[in-house]
Every structure is written in C-alpha cells, then in structure tokens.
Amino acid sequence: xxxxxxxxxxxxxxxxxxxxxxxxxxxxxxxxxxxxxxxxxxxxxxxxxxxxxxxxxxxxxxxxxxxxxxxxxxxxxxxxxxxxxxxxxxxxxxxxxxxxxxxxxxxxxxxxxxxxxxxxxxxxxxxxxxxxxxxxxxxxxxxxxxxxxxxxxxxxxxxxxxxxxxxxxxxxxxxxxxxxxxxxxxxxxxxxxxxxxxxxxxxxxxxxxxxxxxxxxxxxxxxxxxxxxxxxxxxxxxxxxxxxxxxxxxxxxxxxxxxxxxxxxxxxxxxxxxxxxxxxxxxxxxxxxxxxxxxxxxxxxxxxxxxxxxxxxxxxxxxxxxxxxxxxxxxxxxxxxxxxxxxxxxxxxxxxxxxxxxxxxxxxxxxxxxxxxxxxxxxxxxxxxxxxxxxxxxxxxxxxxxxxxxxxxxxxxxxxxxxxxxxxxxxxxxxxxxxxxxxxxxxxx
Numbered sequence: 001x002x003x004x005x006x007x008x009x010x011x012x013x014x015x016x017x018x019x020x021x022x023x024x025x026x027x028x029x030x031x032x033x034x035x036x037x038x039x040x041x042x043x044x045x046x047x048x049x050x051x052x053x054x055x056x057x058x059x060x061x062x063x064x065x066x067x068x069x070x071x072x073x074x075x076x077x078x079x080x081x082x083x084x085x086x087x088x089x090x091x092x093x094x095x096x097x098x099x100x101x102x103x104x105x106x107x108x109x110x111x112x113x114x115x116x117x118x119x120x121x122x123x124x125x126x127x128x129x130x131x132x133x134x135x136x137x138x139x140x141x142x143x144x145x146x147x148x149x150x151x152x153x154x155x156x157x158x159x160x161x162x163x164x165x166x167x168x169x170x171x172x173x174x175x176x177x178x179x180x181x182x183x184x185x186x187x188x189x190x191x192x193x194x195x196x197x198x199x200x201x202x203x204x205x206x207x208x209x210x211x212x213x214x215x216x217x218x219x220x221x222x223x224x225x226x227x228x229x230x231x232x233x234x235x236x237x238x239x240x241x242x243x244x245x246x247x248x249x250x251x252x253x254x255x256x257x258x259x260x261x262x263x264x265x266x267x268x269x270x271x272x273x274x275x276x277x278x279x280x281x282x283x284x285x286x287x288x289x290x291x292x293x294x295x296x297x298x299x300x301x302x303x304x305x306x307x308x309x310x311x312x313x314x315x316x317x318x319x320x321x322x323x324x325x326x327x328x329x330x331x332x333x334x335x336x337x338x339x340x341x342x343x344x345x346x347x348x349x350x351x352x353x354x355x356x357x358x359x360x361x362x363x364x365x366x367x368x369x370x371x372x373x374x375x376x377x378x379x380x381x382x383x384x385x386x387x388x389x390x391x392x393x394x395x396x397x398x399x400x401x402x403x404x405x406x407x408x409x410x411x412x413x414x415x416x417x418x419x420x421x422x423x424x425x426x427x428x429x430x431x432x433x434x435x436x437x438x439x440x441x442x443x444x445x
Contacts, residue, residue, distance in 0.1 A: 029179065030172060037171065041164050049156055056152070057125065061108045064127040064142040067094060071140055072131060081134050093144060099137040103128040115145060122148060185209035189218055201229050236295060254281045287411070293351065294398075294411065297418045302345040305423075310340040310349070310442070311374050317353045318372075321361070330364050334372040340379075342442045348419045355412040356381050356438055363436070377443040382435040389431030396427070416440075 071094065079087065084096045097103070105128050112121045126143040147155075185207065192204035203225045206218035257278050260266070266274065296302065318334060325332040342349075360370045360383035368384035396417040416438075420427040426441040 030175060033175060034168065034172065037168060041160075041167075045157075045160060048160065049153065052156060053149075053152065056147070060125045060144050060146065061127070064108065064125060064144050067142045068127055068129045068140060071142070072129070076131055076133070076140075079133050081136065084133070084138070093142065095141045096131070096133070097139040097141055099130065099139050103139050103141075105130055105139070110146075113143075117145075118148075122146065182211070185211060185214040186217075189214070189221065193221065196225065198228060198232055201233060203229055250281065250285050254278075254285065257281055291411070294415060294418060297348070297415070297422055302348050302422065305343050305345050307341055307343050308346055308349060310342050310379065311336045311338070313346075313349065314353060314372070314374065314379070317350065317357070321357050325361055325370060328361060328364065329366040330361060331369040332372075333369070334374075336372075336374045338374065338376065340374055340377060340442065344423055348422070352416050352419045352440070355416050356440075359412045360385075360436075377441065379440045379442070380437060382437040384434070385436050387434065390429060390436065392429055395429045413438075 079096075088095045108125055108127050111124055111126055113124050114120070115122045123146045124143045125146060126141060129140045129142075131138050131140045188207050192206060196202075196204055203222060206222060209215050209218070257274060261271075261274055261278065314334070314336065318332070322332055357370070357372075360381055363385045364370065364383050365385065370381065370383045373380045373382075396413050398411055398414040417427055419425075420440060423442075424444070426439075426444040428439050428441075430437045430439070
C-alpha cells in the first residue's frame with residue numbers, strides 16, 4: 001500500500017510542466033484584497049474630488065466674507081470719498097464700486113474674470129456688500145481667485161496616489177502579519193501531513209490550537225490517520241501470517257505431487273491432471289514467496305546496504321535470462337554505456353532486475369524483443385507486447401494484471417515499486433514507439 005502524502009511541493013511546481021500554477025491561500029487572499037481595494041479607491045476618487053471642491057469653495061466664501069466684515073469694521077469708518085480712487089488702485093481683490101441695484105448683494109457668486117498672473121480667464125468667488133461713505137451709498141466688492149480644476153485635479157491626484165500607496169502597503173502588511181499568525185496552525189498541520197508515511201505507522205501529533213476550525217481539522221485528521229494505520233497494520237499482519245502459514249502446506253502439497261508424478265501406473269489423462277496441479281502449485285509457491293518478500297520490505301527487514309556496481313550485476317543476471325528469452329523466441333539485447341555504482345541492498349537490487357526482465361519476457365510474444373540500457377544514472381528496459389499502453393495509475397499496484405491471458409500474479413511490478421521507494425529511487429512507465437518502457441532513476445533530482 002503506498003504512503004499517504006500531501007504532495008504540495010510537487011503541486012506548486014506544476015506550472016513548470018505546463019499545468020495550472022498553484023498559489024497559496026495568503027497570496028490569493030492578498031491578490032483579491034488588492035484588486036477590491038483598488039477598485040474601491042478608483043471609484044471613490046471622483047466623489048472625493050467633488051467633496052474636496054465643495055469644501056474648498058466653502059472655505060473661500062468664508063474668507064471673502066471675513067474680509068468684507070473686517071473692512072466694514074476697521075477701514076470703512078475712516079474712508080472718505082476722495083480716498084476711493086487710491087483704495088481701488090492698491091487693492092486689486094477688494095474694490096469700492098458705485099452703487100447699482102444690479103449687484104447681487106450679500107451673497108457669493110462665481111464669475112470668470114481675466115487674471116494677470118495666469119494671463120487668461122479663471123473663476124473667481126465674489127461677494128458684494130452695500131456700504132456708506134460720507135453718507136453716500138457704495139458697494140464693497142471682495143473677490144478671490146479659485147484654483148483651476150485641472151490644477152486641483154493634479155494636486156489631488158498626487159496626494160491621493162500617495163495616500164493610496166500608503167494605505168495599500170499598510171493594509172497588506174497588516175493582513176500578511178495577521179494571516180501568517182492566524183494560518184500558522186494550518187501550516188503546522190500541513191507540514192505534519194507531508195511527512196506522514198503510512199508504512200511507518202506513526203501518526204503525527206498536531207500542535208494544540210485555540211482556533212475551533214483548525215482544532216476540528218486536526219482531530220479529524222488524527223482520527224482518519226489512526227484508522228488507516230490500524231487497517232494497514234491488520235492487512236500487513238494478515239498477509240504476513242497467511243504467507244507463513246501457507247508455506248508448510250504448499251511444500252507438503254508439492255512434495256506429494258512430486259511423488260505422484262513418479263508413479264508409473266498413471267495413465268495419460270491422470271498425468272495431464274497432475275501436471276496442471278503441479279503448475280498451479282508452482283504459481284501458488286511463487287505468489288507466497290512474493291507476498292513474503294513484500295511483507296519483509298514493508299517491515300524494513302532489508303536495512304543493510306552496500307555499494308554495488310549495477311552494470312556488472314546486470315550483466316551477471318542477464319546470463320540467466322538469455323536462455324529463457326531464447327526459448328520464448330525473444331531477442332534480448334543490452335547497451336551498458338557506463339559503470340553505475342549505487343548504494344543498495346543486494347538481494348533487493350537482484351530482485352528488481354529479475355522482476356523487470358521476467359515481466360518483459362512474460363508479457364511479450366514470440367518474435368518480440370527486449371532491450372536494456374544503462375545510461376548515466378538511469379536503467380531502462382523496453383519490450384514489445386500489447387499494442388496499447390498500460391494504465392499508468394494501475395501498473396504498479398498489487399495484483400494488477402495487464403491481461404488475463406498472461407501468466408503471473410500481479411506482484412512483480414509492485415515489488416519493483418516498493419524496492420524503489422525503500423531506496424528513494426524513481427520508477428516510471430511509458431509507452432512510445434510501440435514499446436513498453438520502464439525507467440529506474442537511481443539518483444533522482
């Protein structure tokens with residue numbers, strides 16, 4: 001049974017292989033928040049500009065009214081009619097005009113007038129008030145130039161942009177800090193799950209958290225893992241015990257068949273039946289042997305490793321398979337391009353080679369081929385066979401058989417997969433150019 005892992009690192013790299021790029025929760029929430037706040041800020045800018053212009057106009061109106069009040073209180077009592085010309089000459093924004101009924105008295109109006117400073121017409125806020133000088137009626141006019149809309153817009157845009165950058169940076173910083181703190185229990189649990197291996201049978205201990213949702217998640221994960229570990233242990237124990245218990249009756253059964261086959265009194269029909277039973281007995285013996293091997297691998301009983309010349313070992317093993325391939329009219333060739341030394345358990349490495357070559361012979365046809373290649377740190381074996389590719393999801397599963405017409409117990413490739421997992425090697429299957437190919441990478445990146 002394969003280990004249960006959360007392969008988040010592999011998922012994060014999916015974009016390299018052309019698949020959908022994955023992003024963290026924090027980056028997703030931050031990105032959505034940034035888009036939302038940007039839209040809100042941009043939509044609010046016209047309203048902000050309109051409100052600022054209203055308040056700015058209101059301040060100008062208060063200022064020109066204050067000037068008018070100040071003039072009436074301080075300057076008006078001292079002025080004479082003869083002083084009006086001099087006053088108007090030296091006060092551009094506050095003038096004394098002859099009284100006319102056409103002036104809108106005691107209210108602020110807006111007019112476009114020529115400005116010498118700007119050299120073009122601009123808007124002014126103007127306030128008219130009736131005054132009396134030496135008993136004669138006059139109109140006091142107080143005016144002030146307004147900032148042009150484009151200048152106000154430009155100034156406000158710079159300020160708004162600065163405010164926007166500060167508020168975004170501040171909010172994102174606060175959100176990042178809070179999110180990291182809030183999601184810390186989740187990432188702790190995720191790390192524990194990534195390191196969980198069902199075959200080791202150790203359930204991770206999750207750190208306590210005061211967040212209700214994370215506490216529920218951790219409790220359910222612990223419960224699920226404990227149930228899986230218990231089920232896996234029961235399965236392993238059953239397989240191991242059954243295999244051990246079957247050894248003796250199988251040995252007795254086969255020995256009795258051997259004795260019966262030596263009996264000269266058997267007729268032709270009885271001999272065919274005995275040969276069929278002998279074949280079944282041999283298959284049961286191989287199945288039991290493979291189950292015991294898998295059980296020993298699962299229980300980590302092959303811890304001893306040495307440095308082995310794989311190329312030399314492969315050449316030695318090929319001596320036993322060339323005759324078998326020849327008997328099945330299969331062409332067996334090898335291309336060993338370099339010496340490949342690896343650290344492994346020798347018994348398991350021999351089993352890996354034997355199972356891969358046996359699988360290639362068993363699932364081949366008369367007149368077919370098998371080609372082995374050692375290049376750099378990869379061992380490749382390709383063979384002819386079925387005209388359709390195998391299911392990559394099932395090819396390394398236990399008791400998974402490509403065809404009911406082929407002999408085998410469906411454990412050979414599963415044993416190869418378990419041996420590779422034990423040594424941290426990569427094994428994969430591919431179908432190209434009408435050839436079934438298996439690759440073993442002894443030093444995966």
